[in-house]
Amino acid sequence: MAAKALVNYTDHPRKNVFRTLWAKPIIQYLNGILGKKLVYMGLPGIGAFDIKEWIDYLDMVFAYQCLDDDKEYEEAQKEFETLKDYLNACTIRGTLNDYNLYKGYLEQVVMTGYDEDGQEFNQNDYVTVYNLDFCNTLTKPFPVVYPDGKKIECYKLDAVDKLIEHQVNVEEANRSDKFLMFITVNSDFLERNYDDINNSKFKKYRTRINNNGIDPSRQARLIKAYTYYHLNEIFAKYNFRAEFLPPMYYEGSGGRRISGTNQWMPTMMLTFTILGTNIVNHEAPVAHQNVDEYLAMKFLYANNTALSCYTERRIAETDFNPEPIDMIKKSFTVTSLWV
């Protein structure tokens, strides 16, 4: 019985590489730039591995956690409590100043303003590091139910839009102008959505990808462009200038067996790293990231132990040094806006 009561959650090595070798140095660097610990918002999972890894640099946590639908309610609730107890223990030990844990999907909580327990969502602090580990596809709608019973189809980009809106509405005393955002999505993609992009550079990019027959990373490349385009629209709407570092491409923990074969097809994941800066108070015009350069760059790739550039021989892409501090120091955000 005791064994059954144990919470079953696991980590996987590529995620660990992302957290420790990629994200942590960047967070540490941002911590140094801001001169204070960061406000985290994300989906840490029951194991809260990212929070545990980055705890030295965090002050406050906004976390979303839904109950595991595949488990009995009691068991799923117990898992949820495990995360809550961990965060609470952090505040007792003083390793975290405060936390807000919301039960439910991020989209549901952010869009409706309430979590599954009726807890109100309030964001009174400016988030300086997001880790939005969505796991599933960016383009799949999620049904959101409002307290008055109204049901709408919500997209992850809608939720991100709402989060950025909250950022600019934080009371002035708590406001900052910088943030770091990690977004992880499944590289499966409803390609027809790409047709919405009315921009010649992005259209050319698709043509270029299509001409090279580079599956399975073809889909990931389209998401790379699609996400860049749409997130930039959201950031611009709220007067943020965003810079995207090369997205990290890696095998997720899931996958499927190709029917009729013994071949295992892993789920490929993509994690974006975005540096955001509020430019509302900048008097001089602020430059944009060079889209062509971004699209031409290779993926960052994580295996179980290290980071590298992902080389696809059928398409010519730019190499880079996959060293996070080197990359962030050379970024136009840091050189032109943050330092």
Place this chain on the structure above:
Amino acid sequence: MKLTQNDIGGEIISIITKGMYADPKDALREYVQNGVDAGAEKIEIRIRGDKIVLQDYGTGMTKGSMRRAVRVGMSDKNPKLSVGFMGIGLYSSFHLCDKLVIHSKVDGHEPNQLIFNFKQMRDVLDEQKEARILKLNVDEEGASQVALLPLLEDHVEFTALTNADYPTVGTRVEMSGVEENFFMSLSKFEEVSDYLEKVVPLPFHPEFTPGKEIQEYIDEQCKERGAIFRIITLNLDINGRKEDLYRPYKDSDFLPSKPSKPVFKILQSDTEFYGVSWGVLNASNNVIPNAKVRGFLLRKQGFALGVRDNLLAKFGAKFFNRYVGEIIVVHPQLLPNGARNDFEYSNLRTSFYRVLEDTAEEFNDDANDYQEQEKAEVELVKLIDLYRETRSQLRFFESNSDKLLDVYKTISTEYNKFKKRMEAGGGKVETGGGWKIRTSIKAEALTTMKLLDDLIVEIKNLIEVKKEAKKKKPATITETAAILSQAPASREQPNVEKIPSSLADVVELIGYEFSKDIKQIFDLLEQKYIRPTTATEEDFINELISLKNEIEDINNDEF
């Protein structure tokens, strides 16, 4: 008679706490009170779903204090220095939550932890009750019933911690598994903040102008007498909505008026110092519009006892609701009762209430004086206007003996009325007393009286020598202006609309000029057509007002 530990049942905890802490928010007050007693200047309350955390930054509890805090009805606290003293407050959340966890650390010492498993305790007591109902397993002696001591021993855990476990100096009280009915109420920010703002010793709101002066007065008086009155910075955070709380008074509570200058009274007898009180009157002599703050609130060292209306009987209804105020008791022997709505019965309490009644009367007298001063000021404004109007128009009617007589009568009456009340000085209206003219307007009042007096004499002379006066040239506008320049400036009297007394008045008020002949026509029309349709003078005036409004509407339509 020898008793054993089994003679005090565990149910006593449930009974006492249910009676003493009817509102779940009372537990917040109790733990805040513990923080204040521990010298905390800052307390944070965080409510997250079904978990409530109070963090105070006081001195913390030593291992021994924590050990003793478990006791029921026994307290280490000195009533002279502390507000809590009954030794039960820790159990105030007995019915509120499943588990109470207390971490505490004294500077330079290792921290400790206390866990109260309230749900388990309640379950044991419920099972016991159930068994009694079903008559199971209960002997006549009741020995199978759970006694208090083993109940606490089984469900309260004490753990020594290290600094890494809890490094903060102070005390952290965590209630988890808050009952659903309670946490729905406790998750409403306004409901919780309203409660805390009323009952907890908080600073004045920055938007309450007299607050600074009042706080300085209280501090000074308490310091002078060696009494203790502490206020705390309290931050309330409910599901991320975070605010510092203040006492609930704001200037906006007085709108459309404003707060007047605060009045202070010391509550003391020949031998005892009970405390201080302050009151701020509504400047407009009306009831304070915000019902939540009007009247006086009784506080013991900053913590509210009962509600405002409790003191209504001591003050009487006339002026109570025109004040915002507090009666702050710091006497160490005046102790709050269990329900925290009054003091415990004692001779001292009786003496205190006697002093309070005298104080209430003083506040009422002040309000009365203020009211009379205000009235005097209003009357003075009217008098100045009367003078200016009469003086400026005199040259137009100086040949009209009827009008002269009329004006003479009016201004003589107003002059004498004002003079009489001014000379009578202060005193209650019901005893025929006069007005206390404020020093700031005394000179203005005297000048006005002098000018009016001159004007009366002048009119009187005009009447008496009307025939001769007719031969005189009428006064020029320049001459009138020169005389008027000596008068006090015209003062605005807001919202005073002149009421017509005749049809001619109506036309004049609308702004039309007409000759004497036309006036006679208006008078004739009035006599023939308006008077016969109205039964009383009041109806007649109302008819004129309505006629005036209708004509004005026509004019407006034309524009």
